[in-house]
Amino acid sequence: GAVVSQHPSWVICKSGTSVKIECRSLDFQATTMFWYRQFPKQSLMLMATSNEGSKATYEQGVEKDKFLINHASLTLSTLTVTSAHPEDSSFYICSANTQGASNQPQHFGDGTRLSIL
């Protein structure tokens, strides 16, 4: 149980392109999803907390107009990297909490490796 699916797993695109990443909870409802970014040899950096039906909460230093988050249903959150540039190249990972289980672990998707040329 508690499977999180993330798509696509790999994106290579030109500078200036906007890229959308989907995160789905397959067998549970997730009122809260989290978006992380990880650069090589570094730990996970939380970018934002995505709440179903409301605006995302962004961490300090993360541009909300650059990284658009939508959480329109209990099973889907999307992250759109707008006008991506080479410095946005990174490993983006989503995770989700099981609804109603506030002390349970987060379950991670497989991640999306974004390469901007």
Next chain:
Amino acid sequence: QKEVEQNSGPLSVPEGAIASLNCTYSDRGSQSFFWYRQYSGKSPELIMSIYSNGDKEDGRFTAQLNKASQYVSLLIRDSQPSDSATYLCAVRPNQGGKLIFGQGTELSVKP
């Protein structure tokens, strides 16, 4: 002081030995503690969760929690080369809140 601290390693142990990974946290009110394993190029996967003081065992893995000392550890018995990965300690300060991750400890198990 970082909220969750781990030695970055690398920690190198021979195959069959016990690997001991340590983590300290700063928020005394923290309630939930997790260990994740991350292979290179992959996303983290949950190894153990622990909520109460003491030991919790699952197969070759044992998590230990000491809230008075604000310390949580992970022991891996009979270490295998396939255990070579980065181990992330994560702490949830409040119920339902975000996880705070340590920087991870790189473990290398030598055949």
